[in-house]
Amino acid sequence: MVTPARPADSATSGTALSTSGRALTAVALLAGFYLLAAAIVLGLTGLDLALLFSGTGVNPAIAKLIGLSLLVIYPVLRVVFLTRRPRGEEPSGLLLTREQQPELWARIDRIAEQTGVRGPADLRLVPDVNAGVWEDTRLLGLIPGKRHLVVGAPLLLGLTEAELDSVLAHEFGHYSNRDVRLAGVTMAGRRAILHTVRTLQEQADPDRKQHTGGIRKAQARSADLAQGVQGNLAGVFAAYGRMFFRVSEAVSRRQEYAADRTAAQLAGRDATAAALRRLPVLSAAQDFYLDCYATIGWDAGVLPLPGQLYGGLAHVLADPVRGPELARLGRELPQEQSDPYDSHPPIAQRVAAVEALPEDGRSAEQDGPALALLREAERTLAALEQATLVPEAAAKRHADWPELLRESCLAGLRRRTGPVREALTDAGLPATLEGLLDALDTGRGWEIAGRLPKSEEAAAATGRAAREFLRPALHSALSRLTVLAMAEAELAHWEFSWSRSATLHLPEGVEEGMEGAVDAAVTDAPDTAPLRALAGLTAPAR
Amino acid sequence: MSLLITMVVAVAGGWAFMKLHSWRVLRRAAAREAREADELRAQAPATIVPSRHGLVPRAELVLVGTRHSPEAAAALDAARSGDWRPAAAYLTASGADGADGADADRRWARAVPFTDLAVEDDAWLQAWRREQPQNAEAAVLHARALVGVAWEIRTRKRAHQVTREQAAGFHRVLGEAEAAAREAVLIAPADDPNPWVVLLPVARGHSWDNDRVRELWSEITARDPQHWAAHGQALQYWCEKWHGSHAAMHEFIDTAIAAAPVGSLLAPRKLEALWEQYAGSEEAATAYRTAQVSAALDTALADLAAADPGHPGVEHARGWLAFMLGENGRPAEAVAQFQALKHTVPWPWADYHDPLSAFTGDRAAAVLAAPDASNTPDASDASDTSDGQADQLATAG
Numbered sequence: 001m002v003t004p005a006r007p008a009d010s011a012t013s014g015t016a017l018s019t020s021g022r023a024l025t026a027v028a029l030l031a032g033f034y035l036l037a038a039a040i041v042l043g044l045t046g047l048d049l050a051l052l053f054s055g056t057g058v059n060p061a062i063a064k065l066i067g068l069s070l071l072v073i074y075p076v077l078r079v080v081f082l083t084r085r086p087r088g089e090e091p092s093g094l095l096l097t098r099e100q101q102p103e104l105w106a107r108i109d110r111i112a113e114q115t116g117v118r119g120p121a122d123l124r125l126v127p128d129v130n131a132g133v134w135e136d137t138r139l140l141g142l143i144p145g146k147r148h149l150v151v152g153a154p155l156l157l158g159l160t161e162a163e164l165d166s167v168l169a170h171e172f173g174h175y176s177n178r179d180v181r182l183a184g185v186t187m188a189g190r191r192a193i194l195h196t197v198r199t200l201q202e203q204a205d206p207d208r209k210q211h212t213g214g215i216r217k218a219q220a221r222s223a224d225l226a227q228g229v230q231g232n233l234a235g236v237f238a239a240y241g242r243m244f245f246r247v248s249e250a251v252s253r254r255q256e257y258a259a260d261r262t263a264a265q266l267a268g269r270d271a272t273a274a275a276l277r278r279l280p281v282l283s284a285a286q287d288f289y290l291d292c293y294a295t296i297g298w299d300a301g302v303l304p305l306p307g308q309l310y311g312g313l314a315h316v317l318a319d320p321v322r323g324p325e326l327a328r329l330g331r332e333l334p335q336e337q338s339d340p341y342d343s344h345p346p347i348a349q350r351v352a353a354v355e356a357l358p359e360d361g362r363s364a365e366q367d368g369p370a371l372a373l374l375r376e377a378e379r380t381l382a383a384l385e386q387a388t389l390v391p392e393a394a395a396k397r398h399a400d401w402p403e404l405l406r407e408s409c410l411a412g413l414r415r416r417t418g419p420v421r422e423a424l425t426d427a428g429l430p431a432t433l434e435g436l437l438d439a440l441d442t443g444r445g446w447e448i449a450g451r452l453p454k455s456e457e458a459a460a461a462t463g464r465a466a467r468e469f470l471r472p473a474l475h476s477a478l479s480r481l482t483v484l485a486m487a488e489a490e491l492a493h494w495e496f497s498w499s500r501s502a503t504l505h506l507p508e509g510v511e512e513g514m515e516g517a518v519d520a521a522v523t524d525a526p527d528t529a530p531l532r533a534l535a536g537l538t539a540p541a542r
Numbered sequence: 543m544s545l546l547i548t549m550v551v552a553v554a555g556g557w558a559f560m561k562l563h564s565w566r567v568l569r570r571a572a573a574r575e576a577r578e579a580d581e582l583r584a585q586a587p588a589t590i591v592p593s594r595h596g597l598v599p600r601a602e603l604v605l606v607g608t609r610h611s612p613e614a615a616a617a618l619d620a621a622r623s624g625d626w627r628p629a630a631a632y633l634t635a636s637g638a639d640g641a642d643g644a645d646a647d648r649r650w651a652r653a654v655p656f657t658d659l660a661v662e663d664d665a666w667l668q669a670w671r672r673e674q675p676q677n678a679e680a681a682v683l684h685a686r687a688l689v690g691v692a693w694e695i696r697t698r699k700r701a702h703q704v705t706r707e708q709a710a711g712f713h714r715v716l717g718e719a720e721a722a723a724r725e726a727v728l729i730a731p732a733d734d735p736n737p738w739v740v741l742l743p744v745a746r747g748h749s750w751d752n753d754r755v756r757e758l759w760s761e762i763t764a765r766d767p768q769h770w771a772a773h774g775q776a777l778q779y780w781c782e783k784w785h786g787s788h789a790a791m792h793e794f795i796d797t798a799i800a801a802a803p804v805g806s807l808l809a810p811r812k813l814e815a816l817w818e819q820y821a822g823s824e825e826a827a828t829a830y831r832t833a834q835v836s837a838a839l840d841t842a843l844a845d846l847a848a849a850d851p852g853h854p855g856v857e858h859a860r861g862w863l864a865f866m867l868g869e870n871g872r873p874a875e876a877v878a879q880f881q882a883l884k885h886t887v888p889w890p891w892a893d894y895h896d897p898l899s900a901f902t903g904d905r906a907a908a909v910l911a912a913p914d915a916s917n918t919p920d921a922s923d924a925s926d927t928s929d930g931q932a933d934q935l936a937t938a939g
Contacts, residue, residue: 465694
């Protein structure tokens with residue numbers, strides 16, 4: 001069994017005794033959960049058999065009753081016992097050997113030693129804002145096994161060495177507090193019950209989530225009935241689950257606080273608080289960076305240069321505009337209400353607990369970023385890309401940031417001009433700016449506009465109102481085709497920046513005149529000459 | 543544990559039985575309702591034969607604004623086929639026929655069907671304007687048609703039901719309407735209020751503040767203090783659902799009525815204001831029976847009696863009088879207005895989902911409630927209500 005330890009969590013123990021007392025209760029409750037499910041299945045099956053062999057033969061009433069009991073038995077069997085529950089995620093990422101990364105390993109070994117726990121057998125670099133220790137245990141976590149450490153590349157990019165120490169010490173701290181053994185059972189129980197309740201709820205309420213077929217197809221006619229039964233079943237298990245979570249929550253939260261204290265002892269109070277504040281910031285920065293930079297060229301078939309896909313986050317963190325914005329985010333931790341199913345206390349509470357510890361004379365300042373621990377960082381991050389990206393990524397080409405931006409913006413423009421180019425083609429015209437301008441000049445503008453996708457209201461309108469619905473669509477189609485034509489001719493370009501979103505630059509004079517020129521071209525008496533002049537096109541001979 | 547199992551099974555089984563049972567009950571109830579509906583249908587509805595009461599038969603009724611004088615109809619037909627000249631002649635000739643204060647109002651009213659046509663298709667109007675760019679009637683018509691197009695895009699729905707796309711188009715075209723109205727102000731004679739009146743719906747749609755509208759209003763009233771159409775537009779601006787309140791609306795119309803000579807037909811606008819205040823509310827039925835409404839009705843009746851029969855607001859006034867007299871418990875007087883309306887179905891019914899049924903229903907109710915009617919439905923003679931000869935009492939307006 002794999003026991004995941006989540007990024008940097010914490011809970012402190014009250015006394016070890018009460019913690020393991022609660023953990024033992026959790027084990028008992030987990031066993032009870034399976035017993036409850038088994039009892040329902042076996043009890044109903046027995047009842048059915050009794051009915052069948054009661055000698056009255058199979059009459060419709062009995063058939064109905066049996067059918068009904070099957071409606072109960074089937075989901076319980078399927079959901080509780082038969083489906084493969086999502087386990088802790090299979091370790092993915094890039095394996096880093098001691099030979100490849102002696103400095104990083106030395107650091108890890110030192111932390112393990114200082115926390116007094118057995119160090120990991122292997123180390124993997126992953127792309128997420130995450131760090132954790134996994135252990136291959138058996139018998140619900142009671143028999144120990146090999147330990148695995150994963151470290152997220154964003155932590156190396158965004159934490160100092162002391163902050164990284166703190167995160168590692170937290171993770172090892174779970175093992176030094178000796179609470180992980182039974183906590184493993186607790187976690188397994190949480191997952192099993194959560195899975196059961198959520199699956200039954202989804203089946204009872206298909207609106208909540210598109211259902212995944214199977215059961216419901218067979219029961220299409222009695223769908224209402226089945227939903228009612230499963231809703232009630234979910235209710236039974238949910239009630240049980242609530243009891244279980246109340247017991248186990250205190251356990252896991254104490255563990256998190258205890259691990260935080262271990263981290264503070266080892267890496268310093270201030271570095272631990274700083275790391276805790278930094279983690280949500282890194283998470284937000286990473287999401288933002290991946291969405292707005294790293295993957296913008298994905299659909300266009302372009303990726304950043306090797307090593308930059310994950311490594312580019314450093315540019316965002318170091319940017320003079322965005323860096324301070326992100327730092328501000330870290331000072332104002334959200335007082336979020338924690339997910340009742342989450343084993344971690346809200347991060348603001350953990351920071352407060354750490355900052356309440358006595359001054360230890362160690363300042364969080366200024367050792368360098370943890371990336372210095374990584375040998376051949378660029379090459380290693382490039383290898384991480386290969387280890388983690390889906391196979392289709394291999395077919396994409398790599399480009400530097402400005403070119404990546406250009407390619408993705410061009411692809412975006414091509415996609416958004418798709419409808420108008422299709423409309424032009426369907427009308428037998430060339431799918432270009434010139435094609436649309438010619439259409440406008442020959443009075444076919446509204447015909448083209450009419451072929452563009454439109455809203456219900458636009459489709460229902462008649463007369464001039466209908467035309468007014470089409471006019472903005474025609475306007476933006478013409479604007480986009482103009483920019484596309486200029487960008488393809490390298491007259492227009494997008495300015496790349498780490499500080500702000502991309503800016504489109506049109507040639508001198510075009511920027512100011514374009515709106516008016518497009519306006520003139522989509523009036524009821526179109527005049528395309530100004531736009532042709534701006535775009536460097538000549539009017540056709542008429 | 544076995545207790546739990548028993549409970550689960552019992553609950554599930556009981557629930558399934560209840561479900562089957564309630565299906566059966568429901569089916570029985572549906573059958574009974576259908577039977578009762580058949581019985582109801584078999585009973586003769588309360589109907590009247592309109593011709594016996596001096597009323598136009600349903601089949602001959604037309605919505606207000608859909609029947610035109612032969613001259614106007616010919617000009618509209620010509621415009622539809624692209625010839626703007628008959629329309630231009632019809633609309634500009636009207637400048638000479640009034641010469642009194644109602645002149646601007648008459649020109650405004652004559653242009654209404656041409657505005658509607660230009661909202662649908664304005665090729666003829668564009669041709670006219672190219673030929674006569676300084677023609678004031680054409681310039682005002684162009685601005686009015688743009689207002690109409692804007693509202694076509696928006697539809698008459700409440701603001702929260704208007705989509706973002708509709709709102710954007712509405713404001714854009716309304717902006718064009720404002721520019722066209724301001725151009726018309728420059729083209730039209732300085733004393734012509736009509737280009738200014740076009741700005742009233744612009745002010746409403748673009749949410750001008752009250753002071754700005756008061757300024758606009760002074761431009762209009764300086765040119766024509768009793769402009770009847772302008773008062774209708776301004777009343778809308780001041781009502782609660784747009785940019786005023788019940789109090790502001792009543793203050794506006796009361797002030798206007800007090801300042802106007804009798805015969806201006808502004809007094810019936812008070813009935814509109816009362817309707818704006820109470821329509822759809824639970825207190826409507828009692829509110830329409832108050833002394834305040836009775837007094838407003840008396841003033842409106844006197845105003846109508848003194849008005850020029852050719853005033854463009856006469857049908858509108860009769861419609862509101864017919865409606866509100868009925869609501870006020872004066873059915874005989876309401877019937878008199880219904881009779882005078884002849885074939886026209888005016889406001890407020892023109893705005894109903896099914897104007898004709900609502901109109902004939904209210905008309906029948908007034909006839910049946912009037913003391914000089916026999917008070918018995920003309921059912922025996924109304925053997926066939928489908929030929930449009932009989933009015934059936936509507937159950938809902």
